[in-house]
Amino acid sequence: MTDLAVPGAVRVGAGRRWCRWMWIVWLLVSWGAEAGRGAPAGGDFSLRMAGGGRFELAQARGRVVLIYFGFTRCPDVCPTGLATLRDALDLLGAGRGEVLPLFVAIDPERETDQGLRDYTGAFHAALVPLTGRSAEVAAVARAYGVRYRKVRIGGALGYTIDHTADLQVVGRDGRLARILPHGTPAAAVAAAVAEALR
Numbered sequence: 001m002t003d004l005a006v007p008g009a010v011r012v013g014a015g016r017r018w019c020r021w022m023w024i025v026w027l028l029v030s031w032g033a034e035a036g037r038g039a040p041a042g043g044d045f046s047l048r049m050a051g052g053g054r055f056e057l058a059q060a061r062g063r064v065v066l067i068y069f070g071f072t073r074c075p076d077v078c079p080t081g082l083a084t085l086r087d088a089l090d091l092l093g094a095g096r097g098e099v100l101p102l103f104v105a106i107d108p109e110r111e112t113d114q115g116l117r118d119y120t121g122a123f124h125a126a127l128v129p130l131t132g133r134s135a136e137v138a139a140v141a142r143a144y145g146v147r148y149r150k151v152r153i154g155g156a157l158g159y160t161i162d163h164t165a166d167l168q169v170v171g172r173d174g175r176l177a178r179i180l181p182h183g184t185p186a187a188a189v190a191a192a193v194a195e196a197l198r
Contacts, residue, residue, distance in 0.1 A: 040145030042168070042176025047104065047136060050116035050129040055102075057174060064177075064196045065100045065170040069146045071107035072119040073157060077165045077182065082123040085167065087186035088193065089124055095197050096126075104140060105131040106148045107161055144168050145179065171196050 044057045057065065068085060070078035082103070089096055103120045105111045108131045116129035131137070141148065148163035165182035169192055177196050180189055 040176060040179070041143055042170060043143050044174060045140045045143065047130040047132040047140065050105075050111075050113040050120075050131055052113075055128065055130055057170070060100050060170075061174055062172050063098050063100050064172060064193055065102060066193065067102045067104060067144060067168040067170065068165075069104045069106050069141055069144070069148070069163060070165065071105060071161050071163075072111060072115055073107070073160070075160070077163075081165050081167065081182055082120075082127070084184070084186045084189060085127070086124045088189035089126065091186060091190035092193060095194060098197055099126075099193060101127045103127055103129045104137065105129065106137055106141060106146075106163055108132060108134055108137055144176065169193065169196055 046054055046056050049055050066085060068078075068081055070081065072078075085101060089099065089101060092099060101124065103116070105116055111131055113129075113131075116131060120127040120129045132140075145168075146164050146166070148161050150159045151162050152159050167180040167182075167184070167189065168176060169178040169180060171177040178192055180192055184192075
């Protein structure tokens with residue numbers, strides 16, 4: 001597993017800057033490691049929707065699906081990525097209805113259904129929170145090239161999670177079409193989605 005550091009996890013000042021630099025270093029290491037493994041396969045999966053019921057990716061055929069992997073206690077990477085996703089959805093205009101955004105929780109041991117619904121709802125009403133057993137989530141993450149690991153920290157939280165923060169774009173045919181790196185501007189995300197909708 002390639003480890004990525006979450007920037008600024010509960011640190012301030014110089015420590016926060018150090019974490020940001022470490023995140024960049026681990027990201028570069030991850031890219032180098034992934035280059036030798038080939039592209040992630042993606043593919044169909046089934047996870048539980050927060051609040052009940054199962055989500056099957058196969059049910060979304062004909063729509064473009066955007067998948068973001070994260071956790072609700074993420075200090076800044078996930079909020080930044082989800083804010084970008086929200087802005088990109090707003091830029092799509094009439095095409096928005098043909099797009100299904102998903103949030104896959106990579107910390108299922110600590111998440112609650114209500115917490116996931118509140119968290120995703122704060123970013124966009126259409127964002128669907130998904131969870132499942134740890135092994136289920138890990139299998140989906142691997143299929144989509146997402147790596148994560150727990151990192152012990154001080155304080156009440158006990159641990160944070162280092163994770164890749166890319167946005168996966170699944171085409172109307174259910175195939176993984178593109179992976180947009182963290183930091184891609186909302187306009188570029190919207191353009192990639194519009195291309196997948198054509």
